[in-house]
Amino acid sequence: xxxxxxxxxxxxxxxxxxxxxxxxxxxxxxxxxxxxxxxxxxxxxxxxxxxxxxxxxxxxxxxxxxxxxxxxxxxxxxxxxxxxxxxxxxxxxxxxxxxxxxxxxxxxxxxxxxxxxxxxxxxxxxxxxxxxxxxxxxxxxxxxxxxxxxxxxxxxxxxxxxxxxxxxxxxxxxxxxxxxxxxxxxxxxxxxxxxxxxxxxxxxxxxxxxxxxxxxxxxxxxxxxxxxxxxxxxxxxxxxxxxxxxxxxxxxxxxxxxxxxxxxxxxxxxxxxxxxxxxxxxxxxxxxxxxxxxxxxxxxxxxxxxxxxxxxxxxxxxxxxxxxxxxxxxxxxxxxxxxxxxxxxxxxxxxxxxxxxxxxxxxxxxxxxxxxxxxxxxxxxxxxxxxxxxxxxxxxxxxxxxxxxxxxxxxxxxxxxxxxxxxxxxxxxxxxxxxxxxxxxxxxxxxxxxxxxxxxxxxxxxxxxxxxxxxxxxxxxxxxxxxxxxxxxxxxxxxxxxxxxxxxxxxxxxxxxxxxxxxxxxxxxxxxxxxxxxxxxxxxxxxxxxxxxxxxxxxx
Amino acid sequence: xxxxxxxxxxxxxxxxxxxxxxxxxxxxxxxxxxxxxxxxxxxxxxxxxxxxxxxxxxxxxxxxxxxxxxxxxxxxxxxxxxxxxxxxxxxxxxxxxxxxxxxxxxxxxxxxxxxxxxxxxxxxxxxxxxxxxxxxxxxxxxxxxxxxxxxxxxxxxxxxxxxxxxxxxxxxxxxxxxxxxxxxxxxxxxxxxxxxxxxxxxxxxxxxxxxxxxxxxxxxxxxxxxxxxxxxxxxxxxxxxxxxxxxxxxxxxxxxxxxxxxxxxxxxxxxxxxxxxxxxxxxxxxxxxxxxxxxxxxxxxxxxxxxxxxxxxxxxxxxxxxxxx
Ligand SMILES: [Cu+2]
Ligand SMILES: [Cu+2]
Numbered sequence: 001x002x003x004x005x006x007x008x009x010x011x012x013x014x015x016x017x018x019x020x021x022x023x024x025x026x027x028x029x030x031x032x033x034x035x036x037x038x039x040x041x042x043x044x045x046x047x048x049x050x051x052x053x054x055x056x057x058x059x060x061x062x063x064x065x066x067x068x069x070x071x072x073x074x075x076x077x078x079x080x081x082x083x084x085x086x087x088x089x090x091x092x093x094x095x096x097x098x099x100x101x102x103x104x105x106x107x108x109x110x111x112x113x114x115x116x117x118x119x120x121x122x123x124x125x126x127x128x129x130x131x132x133x134x135x136x137x138x139x140x141x142x143x144x145x146x147x148x149x150x151x152x153x154x155x156x157x158x159x160x161x162x163x164x165x166x167x168x169x170x171x172x173x174x175x176x177x178x179x180x181x182x183x184x185x186x187x188x189x190x191x192x193x194x195x196x197x198x199x200x201x202x203x204x205x206x207x208x209x210x211x212x213x214x215x216x217x218x219x220x221x222x223x224x225x226x227x228x229x230x231x232x233x234x235x236x237x238x239x240x241x242x243x244x245x246x247x248x249x250x251x252x253x254x255x256x257x258x259x260x261x262x263x264x265x266x267x268x269x270x271x272x273x274x275x276x277x278x279x280x281x282x283x284x285x286x287x288x289x290x291x292x293x294x295x296x297x298x299x300x301x302x303x304x305x306x307x308x309x310x311x312x313x314x315x316x317x318x319x320x321x322x323x324x325x326x327x328x329x330x331x332x333x334x335x336x337x338x339x340x341x342x343x344x345x346x347x348x349x350x351x352x353x354x355x356x357x358x359x360x361x362x363x364x365x366x367x368x369x370x371x372x373x374x375x376x377x378x379x380x381x382x383x384x385x386x387x388x389x390x391x392x393x394x395x396x397x398x399x400x401x402x403x404x405x406x407x408x409x410x411x412x413x414x415x416x417x418x419x420x421x422x423x424x425x426x427x428x429x430x431x432x433x434x435x436x437x438x439x440x441x442x443x444x445x446x447x448x449x450x451x452x453x454x455x456x457x458x459x460x461x462x463x464x465x466x467x468x469x470x471x472x473x474x475x476x477x478x479x480x481x482x483x484x485x486x487x488x489x490x491x492x493x494x495x496x497x498x499x500x501x502x503x504x505x506x507x508x509x510x511x512x513x514x515x516x517x518x519x520x521x522x523x524x525x526x527x528x529x530x531x532x533x534x535x536x537x538x539x540x541x542x543x544x545x546x547x548x549x550x551x552x553x554x555x556x
Numbered sequence: 557x558x559x560x561x562x563x564x565x566x567x568x569x570x571x572x573x574x575x576x577x578x579x580x581x582x583x584x585x586x587x588x589x590x591x592x593x594x595x596x597x598x599x600x601x602x603x604x605x606x607x608x609x610x611x612x613x614x615x616x617x618x619x620x621x622x623x624x625x626x627x628x629x630x631x632x633x634x635x636x637x638x639x640x641x642x643x644x645x646x647x648x649x650x651x652x653x654x655x656x657x658x659x660x661x662x663x664x665x666x667x668x669x670x671x672x673x674x675x676x677x678x679x680x681x682x683x684x685x686x687x688x689x690x691x692x693x694x695x696x697x698x699x700x701x702x703x704x705x706x707x708x709x710x711x712x713x714x715x716x717x718x719x720x721x722x723x724x725x726x727x728x729x730x731x732x733x734x735x736x737x738x739x740x741x742x743x744x745x746x747x748x749x750x751x752x753x754x755x756x757x758x759x760x761x762x763x764x765x766x767x768x769x770x771x772x773x774x775x776x777x778x779x780x781x782x783x784x785x786x787x788x789x790x791x792x793x794x795x796x797x798x799x800x801x802x803x804x805x806x807x808x809x810x811x812x813x814x815x816x817x818x819x820x821x822x823x824x825x826x827x828x829x830x831x832x833x834x835x836x837x838x839x840x841x842x843x844x845x846x847x848x849x850x851x852x853x854x855x856x857x858x859x860x861x862x863x864x865x866x867x868x869x870x871x872x873x874x875x876x877x878x879x880x881x
Contacts, residue, residue: 342608378600384661
């Protein structure tokens with residue numbers, strides 16, 4: 001990240017006014033900054049770096065899977081197994097979970113609230129460095145320990161790895177989790193305490209409701225990870241049987257602990273995405289978001305219900321039938337708020353003054369992927385069908401649609417939506433749309449064939465496979481190349497825009513939330529005078545100004 | 557790469573006649589029910605996916621506006637909101653109910669089921685029949701409920717038979733169960749679906765469904781290998797069936813355990829520094845008390861076969877070893 005940052009600190013937007021990018025110079029002014037905006041940019045660079053790393057592993061895996069056996073990369077079993085573990089772990093813990101809250105949450109949340117910064121700026125910087133430390137620790141532990149357990153670290157397989165590798169790796173996850181807890185606490189306090197005048201809870205932008213709900217999950221779920229690490233360590237050092245059957249422990253207990261954290265974590269991944277899509281659909285439709293209260297409450301409902309469904313990962317584990325029935329039922333209750341959100345977004349678009357911008361294309365792509373991801377979740381929530389589909393490529397496809405669709409497309413949508421604000425410049429609109437379409441199509445070509453393979457019985461985490469599955473694997477790999485190309489294109493377009501793009505106005509889309517009231521890019525302190533909040537989706541007072549290619553407010 | 561798994565991988569699958577675009581053949585009594593629930597959800601999903609994508613695209617084209625168009629008026633429609641809450645809720649209740657009843661059917665084995673014991677070990681399955689016969693492929697009679705009582709000797713595995721739509725984790729330290737009633741004669745794939753290390757993807761086997769009467773014939777034959785084959789052939793079969801080849805190679809290549817190429821009469825260095833010549837008694841000890849004399853350079857990881865291989869079996873293996881030049 002450093003090269004991008006330093007150049008930006010020195011040269012980038014040549015705006016005359018003082019903004020957060022020009023406010024201070026030099027690498028130190030970035031590394032020691034307490035400005036939430038700069039911390040957000042640092043998170044962005046770091047998490048995108050993690051995405052690229054995880055993505056390279058994904059492409060290597062998909063290339064190997066073109067054929068059964070070692071394939072054109074002449075990969076060994078163990079290399080393949082370590083690589084899919086690294087791919088999953090890096091994507092989940094270093095990209096999907098931290099990316100949106102860390103990057104966009106940090107950048108946008110205080111400005112949306114009309115605040116000068118988060119409640120605890122120093123803690124915020126500490127969270128960032130804790131994240132960096134955790135990331136390095138985690139990746140080192142994984143590589144040094146040759147961890148090949150998959151990102152789920154199931155016992156007893158994982159405790160048979162040499163040199164306590166898994167304890168170190170889970171410790172890494174826990175350090176990362178601590179960073180999440182700090183960020184979550186910071187956001188919760190900021191939202192409670194630093195809302196601008198006029199911003200009642202129900203005048204809060206939906207992105208903030210989503211981040212708020214996410215923060216609640218982070219604070220409540222992450223400690224369970226700590227307990228798990230502690231139990232693993234106690235078992236190893238004191239030989240008390242907890243998870244290890246040779247000591248009298250129960251290996252399935254680990255799965256309960258793991259999913260008690262990791263299922264809520266799925267909502268840490270998807271809720272911020274929901275929030276972004278709500279913003280994009282509202283602003284770019286130039287119409288009040290349909291069912292605002294419902295969307296706001298459903299984020300909270302999903303956050304809380306998300307704690308009660310972990311057992312749906314254990315239908316084939318030998319868990320009691322009664323437990324499975326209860327977990328299945330609660331899982332279905334989450335389906336309904338998710339479905340209604342989609343209908344609300346569509347209803348917002350209906351009879352709107354819709355602007356067919358790049359963010360809108362990403363929002364549409366998100367809806368496509370989330371509908372497919374969500375509906376295929378019904379197959380897995382239905383116990384009888386899950387028995388057949390569990391641990392096959394169907395599941396792999398399902399969670400990629402939900403988690404990658406949820407995070408990646410929402411992140412892109414959010415970046416394209418807020419980029420003019422973040423860097424004061426526009427990207428190329430045409431290439432933006434091309435990128436959105438390529439990512440959406442590439443994604444579907446990659447993962448749709450996996451539903452078919454999975455239903456036909458292809459198990460996941462297979463180094464080699466029966467010849468009958470090859471056609472689907474080839475299609476999936478070609479899709480992955482397209483997706484990879486689309487992602488690089490989309491980021492390149494943003495990066496070029498940040499340096500060379502045409503200057504953006506303060507409010508290029510006509511958003512009514514507070515971040516559009518400060519200049520682009522925002523000044524160091526965000527607002528000279530604390531603004532007053534109104535309905536975040538009432539656009540009546542905003543009219544288009546051709547000279548600046550932006551919208552100006554005429555409020556009496 | 558080794559024998560059984562590899563031959564299974566390279567040989568085209570003999571899928572039954574009724575494989576469809578989505579599914580492998582329906583070869584068990586419950587498969588049709590599971591597929592029915594799947595298709596029930598499938599068509600609901602197709603309907604909503606098409607509806608939502610079409611509506612989204614249509615709105616994007618139809619309501620596309622100029623930048624200076626006035627913002628649109630907020631909408632509200634209680635009837636619509638109630639509909640799109642209640643309809644998915646009702647559908648979810650049905651899906652939940654079908655999923656539940658289907659699950660109960662596939663998890664309540666009939667009392668008169670034929671029981672086969674299953675052991676999972678990295679990376680092979682072994683199936684033990686009531687008369688003590690052991691095989692590395694699962695043999696079952698058609699039209700008779702079969703209950704698998706499963707356990708693992710090391711890590712968690714999972715026994716998945718796609719053609720029967722059935723799967724169950726095999727967990728160390730406890731027994732788990734899985735039952736089915738095959739209704740079609742033929743051979744179907746068995747996969748391990750819980751990640752279990754290096755050769756997880758080669759932990760494959762087959763279930764062979766025999767026609768009425770054929771199964772008992774097979775069992776009688778399989779049960780007395782020593783009568784129907786020479787000791788060398790019996791030894792060769794045993795080492796395949798009991799998973800020895802997961803750790804020992806025949807071609808001289810290194811593996812978890814020493815290769816068996818040229819094992820007979822070989823001079824072996826032991827971990828304690830002594831050395832000896834491989835003879836009948838050494839092989840016998842190696843199989844029954846593997847930890848007693850550990851070969852230098854290898855870990856003490858070989859499981860004991862005490863009680864699992866009889867004297868006659870070991871004699872056969874010894875005869876087989878003599879042929880491995
Ligand atoms: Cu879950
Ligand atoms: Cu396995």
